[in-house]
Amino acid sequence: MKLSKLLNCLNEYTVGTSQYSDVNITGIQMDSRKVVKGDLFVAISGFESDGHKFIEQAIVNGASAVVGEQSLSLKVPYFIVNNSRLALGRLASMFFDFPSKRKKVIGITGTNGKTTVSYMLKHILESNGFSTALFGTVSYTVNNQVYESTNTTPNPIQLQELLAKSLDEFAILEVSSHALTQARIEGLEIDYGLFTNLSHEHLDYHGNMQAYFKAKASMYNFLKPDGKALVSEFDFWGDKLSNVLGRKEIPVRTLGCSGNHKLIIEKINLNGETEFTVAIAENNYNINLPCPGLHNVYNAALAFLTAYEIGINPKQIVKALESFPGVPGRFEVVQHPRGAKFIIDYAHTKDAFEFCLQTAKEHKAKKITHIYGFRGGRDKMKRENMIKASSSMCDHFILTLDDLNGIEKEEMLNELSKLNLQFGQNKGKVIADRTIAIQTAWKKAQAGEWIFITGKGPEEYETEFTLPVSSDKEVLTYLQEGISEHFA
Numbered sequence: 001m002k003l004s005k006l007l008n009c010l011n012e013y014t015v016g017t018s019q020y021s022d023v024n025i026t027g028i029q030m031d032s033r034k035v036v037k038g039d040l041f042v043a044i045s046g047f048e049s050d051g052h053k054f055i056e057q058a059i060v061n062g063a064s065a066v067v068g069e070q071s072l073s074l075k076v077p078y079f080i081v082n083n084s085r086l087a088l089g090r091l092a093s094m095f096f097d098f099p100s101k102r103k104k105v106i107g108i109t110g111t112n113g114k115t116t117v118s119y120m121l122k123h124i125l126e127s128n129g130f131s132t133a134l135f136g137t138v139s140y141t142v143n144n145q146v147y148e149s150t151n152t153t154p155n156p157i158q159l160q161e162l163l164a165k166s167l168d169e170f171a172i173l174e175v176s177s178h179a180l181t182q183a184r185i186e187g188l189e190i191d192y193g194l195f196t197n198l199s200h201e202h203l204d205y206h207g208n209m210q211a212y213f214k215a216k217a218s219m220y221n222f223l224k225p226d227g228k229a230l231v232s233e234f235d236f237w238g239d240k241l242s243n244v245l246g247r248k249e250i251p252v253r254t255l256g257c258s259g260n261h262k263l264i265i266e267k268i269n270l271n272g273e274t275e276f277t278v279a280i281a282e283n284n285y286n287i288n289l290p291c292p293g294l295h296n297v298y299n300a301a302l303a304f305l306t307a308y309e310i311g312i313n314p315k316q317i318v319k320a321l322e323s324f325p326g327v328p329g330r331f332e333v334v335q336h337p338r339g340a341k342f343i344i345d346y347a348h349t350k351d352a353f354e355f356c357l358q359t360a361k362e363h364k365a366k367k368i369t370h371i372y373g374f375r376g377g378r379d380k381m382k383r384e385n386m387i388k389a390s391s392s393m394c395d396h397f398i399l400t401l402d403d404l405n406g407i408e409k410e411e412m413l414n415e416l417s418k419l420n421l422q423f424g425q426n427k428g429k430v431i432a433d434r435t436i437a438i439q440t441a442w443k444k445a446q447a448g449e450w451i452f453i454t455g456k457g458p459e460e461y462e463t464e465f466t467l468p469v470s471s472d473k474e475v476l477t478y479l480q481e482g483i484s485e486h487f488a
């Protein structure tokens, strides 16, 4: 694409070189190491490093033109913008010919439940004959081909390139608050904007709940002119979001458990199967969901409402939800030979803890044990409330060092011991090695006990411990296969 044509997508820019020839741009890069001949390099001032420092390297690698924020003198065409991240989103979308215009795009935001709702929707759509691309925490899938997920929401180049490749009719995208503040979806156009919930998370990054909410709400700036907002009103923030969007005259469809909503959830029964009814447009549909927990009822109802708005027959939606195979690392159950249940789950917020532990209570668990840790270097403010929730709802908990993320082992151990002493209600202990903690719980497991192992879900461990396992799932497989002597 000709440089001059590409630049048309930028609202404002200054030409940083006195003269430039209208070269042909054959690719876009934000990482100098990936630049090849003919690329346009966009320099981003990042959190870790400054892309402007790598402009020379990009030129050596063959960059034909550069976009950045600083006043520089370069030997290739250079264009100065106010915000490189915004420019990158627009340039990538233009370069790949606005791929989101050619398909139905579902954007999902909120603190918890994005991955689960995205998997539920994918399953409903595919069960009804639609092809779907998926972008999220677990992986990116396009034309049935699976790519490794680098971020929950991909950077603009990956996103637009994969969308352009995709022949799928729908694209389902988890939209993180980080992505929204970093303009990763700039240039994307969304048909259905979904909101799950909001609770304390990532406040180290956003500062406070208002700013976090504002980041999430900004997803709706990317709706297509006929786009719709589908908002769960199970918490204060959902209600607030509907009001904000309503004032902007965006069509909003809400769901809740009582009150005035497009979809109302009724008759929830959680103490055996997960059964509930959705009331929509004067009809009622009973659903028997194969995933435990009230949080999954909320997730399924949001997926139901979205599929309904898309125009899928409600009976077909019910059928699909009833055959939903689940999500890797979310409420995955492993049976212990003595009749206990080990549950691997990705809960990493106070709310998620409460939903999980409450599920065990609804199922009349005889004893609840909870094994978890905290990600080193991330949102320390949320830890106190997570421990309080866990200790007030379980009988016993074990704190582990499963993801130091650059923090010194001793520092994290001290932090865990201090939190346990202050908020653990004498129910907790610290076992540094997560595998040993799981092994201890496995050895002591009693009939009717529920043991939750949360926070890592399908993720691999990042520890210095030497046992030959890299994830919770692997630990349990080893134990279940009876090679517990392996850990002796």
Ligand SMILES: CC(=O)N[C@H]1[C@@H](OP(=O)(O)OP(=O)(O)OC[C@H]2O[C@@H](n3ccc(=O)[nH]c3=O)[C@H](O)[C@@H]2O)O[C@H](CO)[C@@H](O)[C@@H]1O[C@H](C)C(=O)N[C@@H](C)C(=O)N[C@H](CCC(=O)O)C(=O)O
Residues within 6 Å of the ligand: 030, 031, 032, 033, 043, 044, 045, 046, 047, 048, 049, 050, 051, 052, 054, 150, 151, 152, 153, 154, 155, 156, 176, 177, 178, 179, 182, 184
């Ligand atoms: C703190 C943060 O969010 N960082 C994100 C941000 O990185 P950044 O732009 O600041 O990158 P940087 O490393 O400072 O580098 C600046 C620029 O220099 C360039 N560079 C760097 C080195 C070099 O040799 N040459 C070069 O050109 C880099 O390519 C980059 O363009 O933009 C990148 C591209 O979009 C992201 O991959 C990266 O995510 C990092 C890896 C990350 O861990 N982010 C987490 C916090 C995150 O975003 N999480 C959410 C999910 C949250 C949830 O659980 O809900 C997500 O969407 O994944």
Ligand SMILES: Nc1ncnc2c1ncn2[C@@H]1O[C@H](COP(=O)(O)OP(=O)(O)OP(=O)(O)O)[C@@H](O)[C@H]1O
Residues within 6 Å of the ligand: 110, 111, 112, 113, 114, 115, 116, 117, 137, 152, 174, 196, 197, 295, 296, 298, 299, 329, 330, 331, 345, 346, 347, 348, 351, 352, 353, 355, 356
């Ligand atoms: N609707 C919900 N409300 C509260 N907690 C939920 C909800 N849905 C799922 N959870 C909990 O949050 C965990 C993560 O769920 P999920 O992966 O679907 O969320 P997410 O928003 O994609 O999070 P992440 O982006 O961090 O992966 C689950 O394992 C479960 O414990």
